Amino acid sequence: MQLMHNGLKDLLLINHYIPERKIGFLSLETPLPSLLKKFTESLPNYSLGLQIRREYRHISMGLRSLNFKDIDTLFIFEIYNQHLLFVLPLLASTGKDVFISLHGNQQFAINSRIKFLGLIYLKNYLQLFKNLKVVLFEIDDHVIPEKFRLPAASKVIIPHPIISDATPKLKPGERLPANTKIKIGVVGMIRQDKPIGKLIEKLQDYVTSSNSECELIIGTPFGQKPDYLDKIKATLYDTTKEKDYINVLRQIDILVIHYEKDRYYYRTSGVISDAGSCGCYIIASDYPVINHQVNWPIQIGSTFANFDEIGSLIDQAITHIREKGQDNHWIWREQRSAEAIAKLLFPKNHD
Template structure:
């Protein structure tokens, strides 16, 4: 859900900056969505991404006279179509990275493509820090071309999250879309084991509950919630005192977590692996979570988190101010104006 927060940042910059800025998003068509064959799904997904990146290229070409063009996300493999269909326009074109650095770290061809885009003079907008580019072989000179921004957090104003009773039984959530790399089934087994020695209610909230329907549900200890609807997703996050993320290193080491950002927005404490970007998300500017080194440390991290939550020690307000849409959009505007040597 938090991908929309980046778009809010970009739209606010376009609205308030003295620069003439275009925001580009691609339209990915849904081609034969009922197909269940995995190979055909991959094929049509690739066709859809190709058409999406062609669409972005055409939009860049239309807006080529703008002072700045910001592209809201791209794929390492398919941005080359954007380049071609924009008629090779890259001057002052900034592209937001999500999974791109992780892909480049794990895959040689993906890394080659990212370095190629750098040479073609695309500028990257990276989450948290641009220095992660060092780990995939970028020079300091190359890194200076790019921009980093804090991952935004939007405080939930519609949910009454202040009524959690400090002395009630604590609720720990396993929340988020059920997808590869999130280890949800494995993490569930770990939490069920930990629950035997630690008193908490386990809330499982995801868009696909089919993998959990065989659970021997003790309704006093486990709660299943379908969070495919936005309101249900945020309500479930707000119900939790703590959420657990146990993502695979190969998929998320160089990524931020949208679920973590959404949870923080509901004043929910976050436990996550000690991966650099997620670790920064929960510790800067204030501590709103705990990171752990490996799964064997998870029980200890839960105990530490429950103590912090019980003592009402956590302050979210400074976190919200520093990572607000307004503050991040102001930072981005300053970066862009400095890059173009524009003085207000």
């Protein structure tokens, strides 16, 4: 099954741990009819074509939900607030228990009128149809203004799942050899005019001036790699393919990542979850959801409020890695497995 957010694929394993329930999974990632694709791509307005394709995917997902005959629960991997008009009535009409996974939908509604209206529409449906539930990641929505919160009885909170087939390179109790160079990494899309450019400068300064033996690693899709990266002192890896992306994360000891507040204040990071699964110590922006990601159920990283804190946090991270290896990561994984999440989604089946 193709997912928009590949880091959620372990949720497909939930069925194994709830034999009493039969769960069907739905994603927006479905092939488009060739005529629709050609038509929308021919439109001079790219945004209009994109919205038409998304609306089709939502309606298609809603219609597919009606085809599930032998299941009692539906899990929806992703939705867009602005495309709920037709899909919500279809999902509600199935009469099945429906879990709708939200990815920053409330965060985006804060800065968009149409997405806010979509959120209000969703809230009304949650109040009318008790079979509809929303899945929030990491923490409750009490950290955002009240008008963007959803009904308490309709919310289920789960941690972002791990990638079960990606594991830390150090086993519990294993430590890095004393003379091992520490690899500090940045992974993702790189643009010099974005804060990530300033972050890379900070990391270059640290690697150059640190008493510890360190290497800077940058993983990014080479098809969109800015030319200036070729001129800096760092080892570059192409992360266009999923397996290469995971391999880079497994090489990195410390991942440093920054997100802009208006997009990630109340939103999980898939990269942080992937990096944690691979054993990276994570240094990330200090927002409520991300803070929870790196500290629950046990600390596997730290957060910063400004770039000036990064140097001292890397020092602390190196000490942590030398003394504790990746032991905490193995504990962190346990409460983020499909088995643990199944108990949160279906508590009555585990009484």
